[in-house]
Amino acid sequence: MKDSVTFWGTGDSMGVPRVYCSCDICDEARGAGSNRRYRSSIMLHAGDSELLVDCGPDWRGQMERAGKRFVERVLITHAHFDHIGGLPEWADACRWLKRKGRLYAPLEVLQTIQKQFPWLQNQLQFHDCAGGLQWEHWRIRPWRVCHGKNGYSYAYRFERTAGPSYAFVYCPDSIRLSDEEKAPLFGLQLLILGTNFYKEEAAPATRSVYDMVEALELISEISPGRVIFTHMSHGVDLARSYPLPSFVSLAQTGLTIELEPS
Structure with missing residues (x-):
């Protein structure tokens, strides 16, 4: 089985539709x-190993949609509810199945999660991955990125350590990246980037995620091979044709991408 990434969710913090x-x-x-x-x-x-990145409040429905009853490993980008709201349900599944889950995140993220859900460590093993993580034949490196008015998040760079060379980044929550924060974005075959709108009109001080227009400026600088936009609000219509380069597309629920050189 070839290495791949499947989009379980592509929405922003409130999801779509808004109630x-x-x-x-x-x-x-x-x-x-x-x-x-x-x-x-x-x-x-x-191969046969799986790693879920982020576990939001839609986790149970996402598991049902995928036909799964258990997931062993979860990697968290930051401790906002839309990225960790499903952790109690995951821990409850671990309890009933009598299996330990493995939760990975930089220490400060784990500490925040522990304060919010102090009983999770009864069912989950917490692993600090601030210094990096080796999962199967992938080396995973986290780094802090600006999350605008919401502080900061973590992005993850994945580099294959065996087999065909391949590097990709998952960065769902970021905006106004500094030169230092952009450095791990160079030399990518794939960038998965959060963009709430095509063009967001809200005041800059109130914003926390790139829009597509801003993201295209970033992409022109870092030159990834392929880009997929995710973390989209109800301001984005998949039926609409946006003026995007041919190598840039919008994520859809269930979309699977093989992580292989083109």
Whole structure:
């Protein structure tokens, strides 16, 4: 089996549809559903091994959709609810199945999670990966990125250590990256980047995630081989054609990408 990444969720912090909203995109999401978006998460596959990145409040539905009853390893980008809201349900599954889950994140993220859910360590093994993590034949490196008004998040760079050379980054929550924060984004075959809107009109001081227009400026600087936008709000319509380069596309729930050189 080839290494791959599957998009379990592609939505922003509130998901799509918004419960209060009757815009065209939310109404379409309730009906045909092409714009229905669960909170952002990806599942990585390396042979028979799996690694889930982020475990938000839609985790149970995402597990049911994938036909799974257990996941052993979860890597967390930051301790905001849309990325950790499913951890209690995962821990409960571990309790009933009498299996330990393995939770990976930089120490400060683990400490925040422990304060919010102090009983999780009864069922989960916490692993500090601030110095990096080896998972199967992938070396995983975390680094802090600006999350705008929400402080900071972590992005992860994955580099294959055996077999065909390949490097990709998962960065769902970031904006206004400094030169130092951009450094790990060079030399990528694939960049998965969060973009809430095509063009966001909110005041810069209130924002926390790139829009697509800003992201294209970043992409022109770092020159990745392929880009997929995720973490999208109800301001993004998958039926619309946005002026994007041919190597840039929008994520959809269930989309699977093989992590192989083109």
